[in-house]
Amino acid sequence: MSRIRAIYHIESAAGDIEARAHTIAVEQSVEMPVSAITDARVLSDIVGQVAEISEREAGGFRVAIDLAADTVGVDPGQLMNMLFGNTSIHPDVVLADVEFPEDVISIFGGPNQGLQGWRDRCGADGRGMTCSALKPQGLPPKGLGKIAHQMAMGGLDFIKDDHGLADQSYSPFADRLSACGDAIATANAQSGGKTKYVPSLSGHLDQLRHQVEQARAYGIDTVLVAPMVNGLSTFRQLSRENPDIAFMAHPAMAGASRILPPLLLGKIFRLMGADAAIFPNHGGRFGYSPDTCQQLARAALSDDFGVAPCVPIPAGGMTVDRVPEMLDFYGPDVMLLIGGGLLTAGDKLTEQTALFTEEVAKFAYG
Numbered sequence: 001m002s003r004i005r006a007i008y009h010i011e012s013a014a015g016d017i018e019a020r021a022h023t024i025a026v027e028q029s030v031e032m033p034v035s036a037i038t039d040a041r042v043l044s045d046i047v048g049q050v051a052e053i054s055e056r057e058a059g060g061f062r063v064a065i066d067l068a069a070d071t072v073g074v075d076p077g078q079l080m081n082m083l084f085g086n087t088s089i090h091p092d093v094v095l096a097d098v099e100f101p102e103d104v105i106s107i108f109g110g111p112n113q114g115l116q117g118w119r120d121r122c123g124a125d126g127r128g129m130t131c132s133a134l135k136p137q138g139l140p141p142k143g144l145g146k147i148a149h150q151m152a153m154g155g156l157d158f159i160k161d162d163h164g165l166a167d168q169s170y171s172p173f174a175d176r177l178s179a180c181g182d183a184i185a186t187a188n189a190q191s192g193g194k195t196k197y198v199p200s201l202s203g204h205l206d207q208l209r210h211q212v213e214q215a216r217a218y219g220i221d222t223v224l225v226a227p228m229v230n231g232l233s234t235f236r237q238l239s240r241e242n243p244d245i246a247f248m249a250h251p252a253m254a255g256a257s258r259i260l261p262p263l264l265l266g267k268i269f270r271l272m273g274a275d276a277a278i279f280p281n282h283g284g285r286f287g288y289s290p291d292t293c294q295q296l297a298r299a300a301l302s303d304d305f306g307v308a309p310c311v312p313i314p315a316g317g318m319t320v321d322r323v324p325e326m327l328d329f330y331g332p333d334v335m336l337l338i339g340g341g342l343l344t345a346g347d348k349l350t351e352q353t354a355l356f357t358e359e360v361a362k363f364a365y366g
Contacts, residue, residue: 001045002069005099006083009260011060011092021050021063024093027086029067046071062096069104076108076232076272084259094258098267102306110307111275112239113246115333118276118311121222121246122157122194127364128332130357131158131198131313133339134165134180141171141179147349148180151342152187152195154353158335159184160224161200163250173199173211181218198248200224205234212242222246228253232272239273248313249274261292266299269310276311276335281326284317290329297330313337320352323359332365 006028012020025048026034037043045068052064072079084095111117119125132151134144144165151159159180167173177199184197201211201223208230215223223245227235229252239247249269254261259268265279277300280286282293297312299305314326315337326336338356345352 002101002103003049003066004069004072004083004101004104005051006065006067006095007097007099008063008065008087009056009060009094009096010063017053017061017063018050021053021061021065024048024063024087025050025065025067028065028082028084029071031086060092069101072104072107074107076236079104079108080232080268084257088257088259091258094260095263096260097263100271105271105306108236108271109240109273110271110305111247111273111310112243112308113275114308115275115301115311116308117246118158118222118335121196124157126332128327128330128360129157129311129335130155130360131160131335131337132156132342132353132356133160133162133337135162135339135343137162137164138170141175144171144176145179145183147343148197149183149187150349151353152184152193153191153350154355155191155193155357156195156353157357158196158198158222158248160198160248160337162339163200163224163226163252165200166202167207173202174214177214177218177220181220196220196222198222198224200250201238202230205237208234208238209241212238212245216242216245222248224248224250226250226252227269227272227274228256232268235274236272246275247273248276248278250278251280261288262295262299266296266310266312267305270300270305271307274310275308276313278313278315278337280316281314281318283322284315286316294329297334301333309333311335315339317341320356320359323356324363327360327363332363336360 029048049066051066054062056062071082087093181197184195201208265277269277280288282288282290300310300312313335318338319341342352
């Protein structure tokens with residue numbers, strides 16, 4: 001029987017931890033008194049098994065529980081339900097990590113394009129990649145297109161929609177696709193660049209499918225999705241249906257449950273098809289530590305996971321002067337995302353963007 005090993009961090013008195021661990025094992029598997037179960041197979045194969053309990057240096061306990069892979073089926077939502085469904089309601093439990101067996105990894109499959117797919121799209125072999133975001137929310141497509149043109153003239157690899165851009169009345173998806181796509185294509189023709197547009201998808205599955213088809217018809221093969229907003233099952237289905245598209249995953253709503261970021265953003269998003277994953281860099285607008293960021297990047301790129309590597313994209317209040325530090329911290333297998341730090345340049349947006357791309361180019365290798 002194949003099993004998934006889920007690792008939890010639990011705050012508990014030492015005398016209670018064994019009982020807590022067994023309670024979680026039951027809650028995350030059969031969710032009923034084990035004494036009432038008479039089926040021998042359920043007792044031996046389905047009931048969760050506590051594999052390890054150890055004290056953590058930071059306090060509390062590390063508990064490993066083995067869960068039957070058969071309970072997951074082939075659904076990402078059910079996977080998350082079995083890993084942390086009811087237990088997520090308890091404020092003293094964190095889902096810290098998961099060790100997936102090969103059969104579960106093969107079910108979900110991971111990225112379609114991965115790190116090399118993103119590099120191939122912009123010709124960025126030998127260096128880190130660059131990205132920025134179209135803002136602010138509320139601009140019409142023409143206004144966003146003007147910003148996109150200025151940024152593309154500065155030589156960016158990718159320009160993505162802000163994740164808050166959806167299908168609003170003031171900026172409909174189709175109109176934005178046309179305005180920003182045309183603006184970037186014009187800039188590329190003028191500069192000889194290879195900037196790619198990454199539009200933000202939103203809505204239910206049928207709407208997402210339609211938007212992907214609109215993007216593909218426009219010659220766009222990179223898109224942005226927020227898996228925790230749209231749902232992991234929806235995201236995985238969209239990725240499966242579009243193997244030619246590179247998916248950038250946004251972390252919106254990823255902090256709404258107690259799942260450690262390296263697991264959720266670096267490993268689970270990757271398993272479900274994220275070719276690249278945005279996350280808050282340390283020292284920015286959010287509170288991730290350097291250690292968390294390092295672990296997340298390693299989880300995204302690890303070559304022992306059995307699927308293609310996913311591009312880590314540190315972001316969130318970054319500035320051009322931090323480029324050398326970030327490349328030293330993450331290495332070249334990274335995409336640096338600077339949004340507001342470029343947009344504050346105003347009329348000198350192209351010059352500031354060019355400074356960003358030139359700084360990254362200084363650290364080329366090979």
